[in-house]
Amino acid sequence: MKKLGILLVILSFLISCESGKNQRVLVAANGRINNLLVVMKNSEWQGEIGDELRKFIAEPVLGLPQPEAQFEVSQVPIENYGSMFKSSRSILNIGIADKNSFTIGTDVYAAPQKIITITGKSKEDLIEMIQKNSSKIVSEFKDSDLRAVRMKILKKYWEPSTMETFKQQGFSLKIPQEYSKVEDNGEFVWYRYHLFGGNSMELMCYTIPITSDDDVNGNNIVANRDAFGKKNIPGQIEDSYMITEEAYTPHVFEVELDGKKAFETRGKWEVKGVYMAGPFLSYTVVDKANNRLVVVEGLTYAPSINKRDYMFELEAILKTLKIN
Structure with a gap:
């Protein structure tokens, strides 16, 4: 009877390991609401591409007595984009690549998390992609933060x-x-x-x-x-x-x-x-x-x-x- 009990414990452990094999365990996202991490080259952040981003991510919130930007922004270059930064709540990846693209990822490295990646084949293409998707960028990050706030305060x-x-x-x-x-x-x-x-x-x-x-x-x-x-x-x-x-x-x-x-x-x-x-x-x-x-x-x-x-x-x- 004792052997049977040990066997059942081992069997249940193996089954639980098998069923959880494909499950991802995400760390809790870090960073406060309305904070945005921008991942891009320093030279691009300090140049025309960064200027285009700042036009809307640093835009003041309407209706407030004193000017307050809608996002607190931090920027890191791609080579410093390590595991600590990857667990940030809101991440915007920007860079020149072999194609023009706009993608949105949810809970990629942490939860809750929203990652938007924009690439362009040239500086001009990248600026055009940013301009085209500026409203979408803001709404995606804001909606994600709103959901996070509700999860926290409405327990x-x-x-x-x-x-x-x-x-x-x-x-x-x-x-x-x-x-x-x-x-x-x-x-x-x-x-x-x-x-x-x-x-x-x-x-x-x-x-x-x-x-x-x-x-x-x-x-x-x-x-x-x-x-x-x-x-x-x-x-x-x-x-x-x-x-x-x-x-x-x-x-x-x-x-x-x-x-x-x-x-x-x-x-x-x-x-x-x-x-x-x-x-x-x-x-x-x-x-x-x-x-x-x-x-x-x-x-x-x-x-x-x-x-x-x-x-x-x-x-x-x-x-x-x-x-x-």
């Missing part, structure tokens, strides 16, 4: 079905449990994450009836936002409330969220009559089936410090929106 989130507003209004958002409730009254949801020194990140969700084509076409976003702030987000003194900063025109883009037409708005908020302001990001989703706009918004109050990564986290949360 524990408040169950949407327990929130009164979500139950009554028929939509939901996954809000991390690190955020605490400020308001949930059936009409709107407001959650807050406390940062250091009295700073904070805020999440708000509400709906607005569609009353005109201007609502559907995104022409009333600022007016609707200011009306909501006046009614629901009071300031510290009498007759003060949150508005869209009057001196700054928000950037509005038509996008798709939860399979529906939506408007992404990036701008600055302020409190009327009080010296208090910061960046906001909102998505206004056209829910024609229910004749309404569903609005989800994130904003940050963190004077004198960089806010790009805070706003990026809020974006990751806002994009979990689901409309019943």
Whole structure:
């Protein structure tokens, strides 16, 4: 009986080895979100090819009070591209080769990881390939980072079905449990994450009836936002409330969220009559089936410090929106 037990242990070990023979075990990717490793020759990085890359990878993020590049960029030459660098989260390989190509790799050396490789037969071809794929490069790295952020911060989130507003209004958002409730009254949801020194990140969700084509076409976003702030987000003194900063025109883009037409708005908020302001990001989703706009918004109050990564986290949360 003892021999049989030993035999079964050996057999199960051999089977597990056989079944795992083709499985790859990847190390955890290193590097923070919005950090990009560029692998290319020093001479090309310092020349026209590098200049072309910097036009978009170092472009400032829209809607922030102070200029912040959308990526923190590090560059290494090909000969120094060793195992430590290969486990980076986001890698952009650039070089002259025997063909023009653009390829995307996922979880090649580590996880989560995105590697984009661009080659050209000449300097001119390479610059053309970079120009042609600039939007794709940014979106691939950003989407990969958004997924990584969601995996990290949404391990524990408040169950949407327990929130009164979500139950009554028929939509939901996954809000991390690190955020605490400020308001949930059936009409709107407001959650807050406390940062250091009295700073904070805020999440708000509400709906607005569609009353005109201007609502559907995104022409009333600022007016609707200011009306909501006046009614629901009071300031510290009498007759003060949150508005869209009057001196700054928000950037509005038509996008798709939860399979529906939506408007992404990036701008600055302020409190009327009080010296208090910061960046906001909102998505206004056209829910024609229910004749309404569903609005989800994130904003940050963190004077004198960089806010790009805070706003990026809020974006990751806002994009979990689901409309019943």
